Amino acid sequence: MKRIVTTFTFLLGVVCLSGCAIGENFTFESEAVIEGYDFTLCGCCGGWMIFLDGQEDDLRRFEVLPEGSGIDLDNMEFPITVRLNWSDSESFCGNGIEVEAIELVELTD
Numbered sequence: 001m002k003r004i005v006t007t008f009t010f011l012l013g014v015v016c017l018s019g020c021a022i023g024e025n026f027t028f029e030s031e032a033v034i035e036g037y038d039f040t041l042c043g044c045c046g047g048w049m050i051f052l053d054g055q056e057d058d059l060r061r062f063e064v065l066p067e068g069s070g071i072d073l074d075n076m077e078f079p080i081t082v083r084l085n086w087s088d089s090e091s092f093c094g095n096g097i098e099v100e101a102i103e104l105v106e107l108t109d
Contacts, residue, residue, distance in 0.1 A: 031083050031105070032052045032053065036048070049061055080105075
């Protein structure tokens with residue numbers, strides 16, 4: 001009986017851990033265009049400017065990318081297209097977002 005419980009626990013752990021990794025089956029909720037950094041000096045300005053899901057009339061902003069994203073915004077030519085998961089943030093007077101996961105979209109000519 002102990003052997004069955006141990007085997008079951010091991011298999012359950014393998015299944016759970018395999019579902020946690022970002023891999024081929026990972027999906028992003030949104031596609032967006034990052035326009036660059038906003039150097040305007042005002043209370044609701046600053047941060048990286050981003051348009052989510054083609055909504056060019058709804059400029060949002062964020063401060064940082066998730067650790068390990070592999071994207072160096074300081075050395076990019078803008079605009080860039082990305083896929084991301086995000087959530088609303090109260091920063092930037094309610095126009096901010098928190099980037100939870102992101103990947104650069106490779107554009108083909």
